[in-house]
Every structure is written in C-alpha cells, then in structure tokens.
Amino acid sequence: xxxxxxxxxxxxxxxxxxxxxxxxxxxxxxxxxxxxxxxxxxxxxxxxxxxxxxxxxxxxxxxxxxxxxxxxxxxxxxxxxxxxxxxxxxxxxxxxxxxxxxxxxxxxxxxxxxxxxxxxxxxxxxxxxxxxxxxxxxxxxxxxxxxxxxxxxxxxxxxxxxxxxxxxxxxxxxxxxxxxxxxxxxxxxxxxxxxxxxxxxxxxxxxxxxxxxxxxxxx
Numbered sequence: 001x002x003x004x005x006x007x008x009x010x011x012x013x014x015x016x017x018x019x020x021x022x023x024x025x026x027x028x029x030x031x032x033x034x035x036x037x038x039x040x041x042x043x044x045x046x047x048x049x050x051x052x053x054x055x056x057x058x059x060x061x062x063x064x065x066x067x068x069x070x071x072x073x074x075x076x077x078x079x080x081x082x083x084x085x086x087x088x089x090x091x092x093x094x095x096x097x098x099x100x101x102x103x104x105x106x107x108x109x110x111x112x113x114x115x116x117x118x119x120x121x122x123x124x125x126x127x128x129x130x131x132x133x134x135x136x137x138x139x140x141x142x143x144x145x146x147x148x149x150x151x152x153x154x155x156x157x158x159x160x161x162x163x164x165x166x167x168x169x170x171x172x173x174x175x176x177x178x179x180x181x182x183x184x185x186x187x188x189x190x191x192x193x194x195x196x197x198x199x200x201x202x203x204x205x206x207x208x209x210x211x212x213x214x215x216x217x218x219x
Contacts, residue, residue, distance in 0.1 A: 016179055018200040023178040025206055026152035029159065029171045034074055040170060041143035043081045044134055045072035045104075046150040046158060047088025047124065049175075052098035058111075060103040065151055067175035069104065072149045075172065076114050080147060083117045084108075085137065087130040090123030099123045127154070127161050128218045135165040144168060151175035153202055157210050160219035177202060 049065035062069075076084050088100025101120035108118055121133040138146065145168050150158050152173035162169045176182070177199060213219045 019178040022203045023180040029155045040145040042083040043147045044085045052103040071174040
C-alpha cells in the first residue's frame with residue numbers, strides 16, 4: 001500500500017499525466033477566435049471566476065476561473081451581443097448569502113462603461129440551475145442564440161446541460177488549465193509540484209459531475 005501511494009503521488013506530481021487527462025476534456029470543444037465568432041442575442045458568463053468579498057475594494061476576489069469573466073467582457077466590448085448575463089454561486093456569511101453574479105454586475109455597472117445591458121441570474125446551486133434560469137430568461141425575452149463562456153474543461157458538460165433545456169449555445173471555451181494548452185516545452189518528468197494535484201482535482205470534478213448529471217437526467 002505505501003508503494004502504491006508513492007507511485008500515485010509521483011505520477012500526479014512529477015509527470016504531465018494529470019494535464020493529459022484534463023486536456024482530453026479541454027480539447028473536446030474546438031478553440032475559438034473571438035473576432036470570428038458570430039453575433040448573438042446574449043453572452044452568458046458562467047460563475048466560478050469570482051468570489052464576493054467584503055474586504056476587496058472592488059467587492060470581489062478573482063479566482064482561478066477569472067478568464068471566464070475577462071473573455072465575456074472582451075466579447076461584450078466587441079459588440080457581440082446587447083446583453084451580458086452573469087451566473088454564479090452563493091457565499092453564506094453571518095446569516096446572509098452573497099451572490100457572485102450580483103457582485104460582478106454591481107462592479108461593472110459602477111465602474112465599467114459598456115454599451116449593453118447587464119443581468120444577474122442571482123445565486124445558482126450548479127450549472128443545471130444556471131441553465132434553467134437562463135432558459136426561462138431567454139423564453140421571457142424572446143432570445144434565441146447565446147454565446148456560452150466557461151472553462152474549457154467544463155464546456156462539454158455545460159453545453160450538454162444547456163442543450164438539454166433547449167437553449168441554443170455557441171461555445172466559447174477559455175481558462176485552459178492543462179500544461180498542454182500553455183506555452184512551454186513538454187517534459188515527461190519534472191520536479192514535484194502541487195500543481196499536478198490541482199489539475200487532477202479539476203479533471204476528477206468534471207468526470208464525477210458528468211456522471212452525476214447523466215444519472216439525474218440533466219444531460
């Protein structure tokens with residue numbers, strides 16, 4: 001058992017195996033050029049890139065998925081849609097729940113000049129919840145086509161979830177975390193690093209999430 005644990009730790013921390021696994025998810029949806037994307041009725045930025053904060057002067061803290069927000073804002077600045085929809089989770093604190101989407105909406109409304117509407121779908125429990133709320137919003141407003149922005153590794157599950165709710169999406173994957181999708185030479189062996197465990201955790205999260213969503217009939 002100790003030998004097995006040592007081998008597992010070595011493989012994850014000293015080889016690109018975790019990145020190879022994650023790249024298998026990230027590369028399922030083709031990479032895009034933002035200037036080549038068609039116009040749509042709305043841009044949707046899924047949550048996961050921001051954490052509301054009572055300490056930060058901006059009102060939020062950027063997380064590892066912040067590429068989602070920067071990509072959505074780039075699309076908005078390019079005039080790809082007249083509406084930016086913001087998703088995200090909730091953060092309980094002293095009897096109050098703070099919304100990721102509300103924090104971003106309030107900041108953008110106060111500090112960034114964008115020629116489009118902002119809409120927060122409030123606190124969502126997961127991607128399926130985001131899909132249901134967005135589907136209802138699009139039906140209410142008569143919207144047809146959506147630019148869907150989320151992490152590349154999460155995009156396959158997100159696309160399947162939204163299409164299950166009959167929302168037509170154009171995938172805009174970003175936030176590539178695998179070293180195979182970063183600049184740098186490929187090496188089979190390197191010094192131990194905790195980064196491999198982070199990458200493996202993201203891969204495992206998506207694999208488990210896929211089968212849970214499949215079991216629940218969400219995809």
